[in-house]
Amino acid sequence: MTLSNKTLLDYLNQLLQPQNVRDYCPNGLQVEGKEHVSKIVCGVTASQALIDQAILHKADAIFVHHGFFWKGENDCIQGMKRKRIKALLDNDINLYAYHLPLDIHPQFGNNAQLGKLLSIQDCRVIDPRDKQCVVMRGETQYPTSAEDFTNKVEKLLGRKPLLVDGGGHQIRTIAWCTGGGQGYIEQAAEKNIDAFVSGEISEQTVHTAREMGIHFIAAGHHATERYGAKAIADHLQEQFNCDAEFIDIDNPA
Numbered sequence: 001m002t003l004s005n006k007t008l009l010d011y012l013n014q015l016l017q018p019q020n021v022r023d024y025c026p027n028g029l030q031v032e033g034k035e036h037v038s039k040i041v042c043g044v045t046a047s048q049a050l051i052d053q054a055i056l057h058k059a060d061a062i063f064v065h066h067g068f069f070w071k072g073e074n075d076c077i078q079g080m081k082r083k084r085i086k087a088l089l090d091n092d093i094n095l096y097a098y099h100l101p102l103d104i105h106p107q108f109g110n111n112a113q114l115g116k117l118l119s120i121q122d123c124r125v126i127d128p129r130d131k132q133c134v135v136m137r138g139e140t141q142y143p144t145s146a147e148d149f150t151n152k153v154e155k156l157l158g159r160k161p162l163l164v165d166g167g168g169h170q171i172r173t174i175a176w177c178t179g180g181g182q183g184y185i186e187q188a189a190e191k192n193i194d195a196f197v198s199g200e201i202s203e204q205t206v207h208t209a210r211e212m213g214i215h216f217i218a219a220g221h222h223a224t225e226r227y228g229a230k231a232i233a234d235h236l237q238e239q240f241n242c243d244a245e246f247i248d249i250d251n252p253a
């Protein structure tokens, strides 16, 4: 089925509610392309490689978690940014990008989807008072050693995580924030959570884990953020009976 780019925008806005989130980039239709959309490519980042794949697959629209126009970056359209935008405009491809709204969506969000993939039970946000809380918590099915849980993460994400042992205890309660959410480890430790999973790790994360007694698992920014865009692809396909496909561009970070 074919839908208009405007209909797709209205639908995504209604689904992901970007107006409720303070973000570091514009969410929605970042680059306008052709009016009629029947093929949608979904991915993590609007990199040149993803755009090239979208062109190859004759996509009318791209949906991503990491789009363009980040706060603080150079606004001018030059170099790498020009090449990406030129490729979109030359091929009349719409670019839809949803950053934090895709992290926090209770069903299709990166956090919710990662919790589901890891079979975490009773998933909920760690601070229900915070309307844009980006950290979730839940329980593992059984008490598990940090090593066994890390092995499970490796198997499911297809990437070797980095484990910082926070003191030898078993994991029952767990909190997580996909991508670059390592700074939230303290919030999780203060709530006496056994382990915290995020994508990236910083130097100080290791000290926090050791000193606050919480296991930390860095499972990859890209690897932890694949599942929101993938869930959106499946959902759009079902909702509009259009051709929506998730394309994974390998990224070791």
Ligand SMILES: [Zn+2]
Residues within 6 Å of the ligand: 065, 066, 178, 179, 180, 221, 225
């Ligand atoms: Zn991210």
